[in-house]
Amino acid sequence: MWGMTPRSLFRAAAVAELVTWTLLIAGMVLKYGLDAGDRGVRIGGSIHGFVFLAYLVVTTVVAVNQRWSVGALVLGWASAVVPYATVPFEVAVARRGMLEGPWRRTADERSGVWDRLLFFVVRRPGVSVAIGVVAVALVFSALLVVGPPVPKG
Numbered sequence: 001m002w003g004m005t006p007r008s009l010f011r012a013a014a015v016a017e018l019v020t021w022t023l024l025i026a027g028m029v030l031k032y033g034l035d036a037g038d039r040g041v042r043i044g045g046s047i048h049g050f051v052f053l054a055y056l057v058v059t060t061v062v063a064v065n066q067r068w069s070v071g072a073l074v075l076g077w078a079s080a081v082v083p084y085a086t087v088p089f090e091v092a093v094a095r096r097g098m099l100e101g102p103w104r105r106t107a108d109e110r111s112g113v114w115d116r117l118l119f120f121v122v123r124r125p126g127v128s129v130a131i132g133v134v135a136v137a138l139v140f141s142a143l144l145v146v147g148p149p150v151p152k153g
Contacts, residue, residue: 006062007099013051013058014079014086020048021083049143053136055080064118065104072098 004012024047027040056077063073072093079089093099103122107115121128 005099005102006065007094009058010062010099011090011094013055014090016051017055017080017086018084020044020051024048025083050136050140052080053139054132055086057132057136061118061121062099064114065122066098066101067110068093068098 023044024041025044027038027042027044030036030040031038059076059080060073062068063076068076076089076093079085090099103118104115105119105122107119
């Protein structure tokens with residue numbers, strides 16, 4: 001995938017999630033601490049929401065490639081919910097060797113449906129990224145229609 005290893009892609013996603021948490025928290029400080037309106041929360045929250053969804057997708061792709069347990073995958077997803085937890089999670093799985101190795105491109109006796117989807121992603125990264133961005137944008141748009149996670153008050 002354009003020279004990115006599972007480790008480098010996961011690291012980039014973890015750091016991006018951390019940065020967008022900072023944007024969201026800064027927006028909240030501006031809104032609630034300095035009474036500067038909600039523009040910072042709307043901008044930071046929107047960016048964070050998009051990156052949050054992208055992080056979930058990246059975590060899933062890396063987890064399938066690296067054959068993580070379901071528990072490790074769920075913990076990876078959960079790390080995105082807690083502010084700043086994605087980078088410590090990435091460090092922990094890297095230390096355990098759970099990010100080592102290249103992208104898997106061929107099936108073996110343990111390969112299943114999710115592996116076949118992974119092979120499509122790895123063989124066609126441009127198409128896969130485009131599909132992923134569109135999917136995240138559609139989910140993001142649907143969530144915007146539903147409204148913010150906290151009622152206006």
